Amino acid sequence: MNELQENLHSLLDYVAHSAPSHRFLPYIVEDINAMMDELDKSDTNSDKLKKLALGLGIFISDDFDFSESEIGTKILDVVNSIVRSK
Numbered sequence: 497m498n499e500l501q502e503n504l505h506s507l508l509d510y511v512a513h514s515a516p517s518h519r520f521l522p523y524i525v526e527d528i529n530a531m532m533d534e535l536d537k538s539d540t541n542s543d544k545l546k547k548l549a550l551g552l553g554i555f556i557s558d559d560f561d562f563s564e565s566e567i568g569t570k571i572l573d574v575v576n577s578i579v580r581s582k
Contacts, residue, residue: 503574515567527552549578
């Protein structure tokens with residue numbers, strides 16, 4: 497498991513078990529799972545992965561208070577690490 501996979505897995509665990517309830521959470525879980533599925537492929541499409549991450553970042557940013565919360569910050573940190581990866 498590489499670092500991005502570990503970050504996504506850790507984020508998914510946090511969202512599922514520790515994050516305060518929010519209307520975005522079901523969609524966030526869905527997006528994280530889609531990114532994990534893409535990373536699990538032997539021929540990962542990095543462009544698709546980055547698009548998924550960017551979409552999640554835009555979605556999170558729709559609610560400023562949420563994006564500035566602990567969970568929002570954690571999500572955006574992972575999104576940024578994906579977007580910046582090669």
